[in-house]
Each structure stands twice: as structure tokens, then as C-alpha cells.
Amino acid sequence: PRDPKAMAPSADYNSIAAFHAKLARSRRILAVCGAGLSAASGLPTFRGAGGLWRNYDATELATPEAFEADPGLVWMFYAYRRHMALQAKPNPGHYALAALARKNPDFLCLTQNVDNLHSRAGHPPEQLHLLHGSLFTIKCDSPSCSWTDPANFDDPFCPALAAAAEDAPASPDQIHPLLDPNNPLPPLPPSDLPHCPQCRTGLQRPGVVWFGEPLSRPMLDAVNAWIARDAVDVVLVIGTSSVVYPAAGFAEAARAPGGRTSVVTVNLEIGPGVLRGMREEDFAFEGDAAVLLPKLLAPVIGDLEG
Numbered sequence: 001p002r003d004p005k006a007m008a009p010s011a012d013y014n015s016i017a018a019f020h021a022k023l024a025r026s027r028r029i030l031a032v033c034g035a036g037l038s039a040a041s042g043l044p045t046f047r048g049a050g051g052l053w054r055n056y057d058a059t060e061l062a063t064p065e066a067f068e069a070d071p072g073l074v075w076m077f078y079a080y081r082r083h084m085a086l087q088a089k090p091n092p093g094h095y096a097l098a099a100l101a102r103k104n105p106d107f108l109c110l111t112q113n114v115d116n117l118h119s120r121a122g123h124p125p126e127q128l129h130l131l132h133g134s135l136f137t138i139k140c141d142s143p144s145c146s147w148t149d150p151a152n153f154d155d156p157f158c159p160a161l162a163a164a165a166e167d168a169p170a171s172p173d174q175i176h177p178l179l180d181p182n183n184p185l186p187p188l189p190p191s192d193l194p195h196c197p198q199c200r201t202g203l204q205r206p207g208v209v210w211f212g213e214p215l216s217r218p219m220l221d222a223v224n225a226w227i228a229r230d231a232v233d234v235v236l237v238i239g240t241s242s243v244v245y246p247a248a249g250f251a252e253a254a255r256a257p258g259g260r261t262s263v264v265t266v267n268l269e270i271g272p273g274v275l276r277g278m279r280e281e282d283f284a285f286e287g288d289a290a291v292l293l294p295k296l297l298a299p300v301i302g303d304l305e306g
């Protein structure tokens with residue numbers, strides 16, 4: 001049974017001034033980011049509206065089983081997302097986090113996003129962990145092969161995926177030909193996809209973490225060691241539905257005893273579930289992360305425009 005007082009948000013749980021007062025007393029800051037952070041850059045999220053690619057659920061394509069069944073289809077999905085991410089620009093949310101990292105060496109950013117927008121905003125690499133990998137890392141799909149290409153920005157990725165690199169139609173009421181489910185995709189056999197240059201039998205695949213696959217062990221060890229090193233003052237939970245583990249568990253894992261740690265949710269929708277899970281010291285801000293983050297972090301980073 002939970003203590004109802006401890007689990008209730010305070011009266012000023014969404015007060016920017018109250019958060020600024022907390023920030024002024026804070027040193028160790030952790031951020032856990034999700035797809036909502038890149039929504040203002042025009043990249044779709046996974047769940048809810050926009051979570052469909054053609055008529056496929058994006059989370060159903062993000063599995064080893066889907067790749068095994070139809071690598072050509074899954075590669076077309078990822079080739080399109082590479083193209084979209086390359087066309088997109090980091091937004092003020094990414095820039096605010098990058099500025100916080102430069103001002104505060106005790107800030108660590110964990111991101112589930114694979115779009116490379118944190119790096120392009122100038123986020124120091126030693127203060128950023130890519131929990132779910134990167135669209136621009138390529139690896140071999142054979143579990144026994146260690147080949148990787150750590151930075152591949154080819155667009156199209158290969159000739160067979162050229163359709164994914166076509167520019168979107170200029171008019172917003174026109175659909176990208178690749179996204180139109182009435183426009184059948186020609187079959188793309190594995191023989192048309194790049195194979196591994198090392199083992200020569202494996203297929204190249206995106207260096208992202210699919211459901212059921214482990215996150216990098218050294219990275220998880222580094223995150224857990226950072227959390228354990230000293231009490232965390234603030235955890236920013238930004239633009240994520242917090243349903244995918246282990247990412248969704250870091251905010252609670254970082255709570256120090258005595259109500260010292262404020263968990264701060266920044267999301268377009270603050271649902272009843274978030275409010276119910278909140279403690280007195282926590283905050284929740286409803287809105288676009290690209291608008292809210294520069295305001296929330298202004299006392300540390302100053303005016304981004306200035």
C-alpha cells in the first residue's frame with residue numbers, strides 16, 4: 001500500500017519558477033529522452049498517431065523476427081528513416097540539452113533516439129549514451145560476426161533502397177510514394193542487399209536495438225555506475241512513453257532516498273498515469289519539448305537565441 005501523501009504531486013508541480021528553484025540547488029542531472037524530443041524536427045514517434053509506416057506498426061518492424069522474415073521490407077523502413085533523419089534538423093530541445101551538457105559536466109543524457117540529432121546539436125559524446133543504437137551504425141546480422149561500420153551516412157544506403165531516398169512531395173496533402181500502402185512495394189530479395197564484408201554470409205543491418213535484443217553491456221554498466229556514484233538531483237524524462245525497458249526504469253533507479261531527487265516529466269501529454277506516479281518533489285510539464293526545454297533550462301544555459 002502506497003502512502004497517498006508521498007505519491008501526490010505538489011500544488012506547484014507544473015510551476016516553471018518552482019522548477020528553477022530546484023535547478024539552482026541541483027548538480028547531478030540525468031535525462032532520459034524518447035521520440036517526442038524529435039517530433040518538432042518532423043520525425044514520427046512510435047506509438048500513437050504517426051506510429052504507422054505504410055500499414056505496418058513501427059514497433060512490429062523493429063524486431064529481429066521481422067528482419068529475418070523480410071529483410072528487404074525492414075531495410076526499406078530503416079532506409080526511409082535514415083533519409084528523414086538526414087533531412088531533419090535538431091530542434092531547440094536538442095540544443096538546450098547540448099548546452100546544459102557543456103555548462104554542467106555532471107549532466108548525463110540517455111537517449112532512446114537513433115536519429116543522430118543530439119550529436120548534430122553539438123552534445124558532447126562523453127555525456128550521451130545511445131541506448132538503442134543509431135540509424136547510422138551498420139553491423140552484421142550474424143550473431144557470431146563482429147563487423148561494424150560505425151558511421152555510414154550513405155543515402156540511399158544501397159541502390160536497391162533508392163526509393164527511400166526520394167524527396168517527400170512539396171505539398172503537405174500529398175503522400176510520399178513509399179508511404180502510400182496502395183502503392184505496392186516491389187519485392188526486395190536479400191541478394192539485392194549489402195552483405196557483410198568480413199564473414200561474407202551475413203547481411204548488413206541497422207545498428208539499432210530491436211525488441212528482445214540486449215542493450216550494450218558496457219554502456220549499461222557505465223549508466224548504472226554513474227547513477228550509483230552519488231545522489232542524482234534531477235531526472236528529466238523527455239518525450240517518451242516510458243513503456244520500453246530498461247530505458248523506462250532509469251528514472252526510478254536514480255531516485256535517492258529522502259525525496260532529494262525530482263523526476264521531471266516533459267511530454268506533450270501528461271496523462272493520469274504520470275500524475276498518479278508522481279511524488280511531492282516531482283514536476284510535470286505538458287507541451288512540446290522543443291518549446292519547454294529552453295525555458296526550463298534557461299537559468300543554466302541562458303537564452304539560446306542570444
Ligand code: BJW
Pocket residue numbers: 033034035036037039040045046047048059062112113114132208209210211212213214215238239240241242243244245246266267268269287288289290
Ligand atoms: C512529445 C512530443 C513533443 C510527442 N514534445 N513530447 C521488463 C518488463 C517488461 C518487458 C521487458 C522488461 N525488460 C525487457 C523487456 C522487453 C522489452 C520491453 O521493454 N517491452 C515492453 C514494450 C513491454 N525490452 C527489450 O526487448 C529491450 N531489450 C532488453 O531488455 O534486452 C534484455 C532482455 C532480452 C530478452 C529478454 C529479457 C531481457 C530492447 C528494447 C529495444 C527497443 N527498440 C525500439 C526500436 C529501436 C530502433 C528504431 O528506432 O527503430 O526503440 S522500439 C521503440 O520504442 C524505439 C524507441 O526508442 C522505444 C521507446 O519509444 P519512445 O521513444 O518512448 O516513443 P513513443 O512513441 O512510445 O512515445 C513518444 C512520447 O513522446 C509520447 O509519450 C508522446 O506523448 C510524446 N510526445 N510529441 C514532447 N513534441
Ligand code: ZN
Pocket residue numbers: 140141142145146147196197198199200201202
Ligand atoms: Zn559478418
